[in-house]
Amino acid sequence: MLRSYAIGDVHGQHAKLVGAHELIAADRARTGDAEAPVVHLGDYVDRGPDSKAVLDILIAGLADGAPWILLKGNHDDMMRDFLDPIVPSGEAARWLTDKVGGRQTLASYGVSVASLRAADRLRKEACKTVPSGHRDLLETLRPSYRRGEVFFCHAGIRPGIPLDDQSERDLIWIRDEFLLDPRDHGALIVHGHTPGERVVHCGNRVNLDTGAGYGGPVSVVVIEGRAVWQLTPDGRVPVRDVR
Incomplete structure (x- = not known):
């Protein structure tokens, strides 16, 4: 039976991401499985205190050959757009709004983000300050990943459309059309994007976003077939x- 690990939305919470990987390491030690992939569901940046350190961890893990899959979240995509001079300035500037949290991300790189600074000036400074390796990582994030009976993505899928034909926008942005649909989607959909107080299993989907962007935990699960356990300091807890 295939085993996979998955980590929900991180939102700049460096210490909580480290803690999630420590829980996976402990589970690997118990099972003797060093090869099962760890699927990160996206939204690595924004709102939290240290998005830069989060991306540093992800880049270092990939460089060390860790079996990690990095999916794209809508916040990661907005950061990529902000750093892309081809994207119109007005569109890119939405990343800086308080609701999104891009200013906190820039601050983690040492960019001065005083509220009165114009978006175009922040953009120019960010393009000089954010390391090229971080920009490269944002360009290479995957929209989805399928393994056995499980389909991983950031936000969800468009019901009624084959999983192989999903649009990237839906995979990183969709909400109610997916969340309120009770149908089986041909695989267990494991996603984040919509924060809640706990990991929730709805039969056809599992939501791992437990509000790290608002001070909540970064949650991590292990999946075998379609069975799901949350990893805790005391071991596995069935979801x-x-x-």
Whole structure:
């Protein structure tokens, strides 16, 4: 039976991401499985205190050959757009709004983000300050990943459309059309994007976003077939279907 690990939204919470990987290491030690992939569901940046350190961890892990899959979240995509001079300035500037949290991300790189600084000046400074390796990582994030009976993505899928034909926009942005649909989607959809107080298993989907962007934890699970356990300091805790 295939085993996979998955980590929910991080949002600049460096210490909590480290803690999630420590829980995976402990589970690997118990099972003797050093090869099962760790799927990161995206939204590595924004709102939290140290997005730069989060991207540093991800880049270092990939360089060391860790079996990690890095998916794209909508916040990661907005950061990429902000650093891309081809994207119109007005569109890119939405990343800086308080609701999104891009200013906190820039601050983690040492960019001065005083509220009165114009977006175009911040953009120029950010393009000089954010390391090329971080920009490269944002360009190479995957929209989705399928392994056995599980389909991983950041936000969800468009119901009724084959998984191989999903649009990238839906995979990183969709909400109610997916969240409120009770149908089986041909695989268990493991996603984040919509924060809640706990990991929730709805039968056809599992949501791992537990609000790290608002001070909540970064949650991590292990999946075998379609069975899901949350990893805790005390070991595995089954995530039950709430239907």
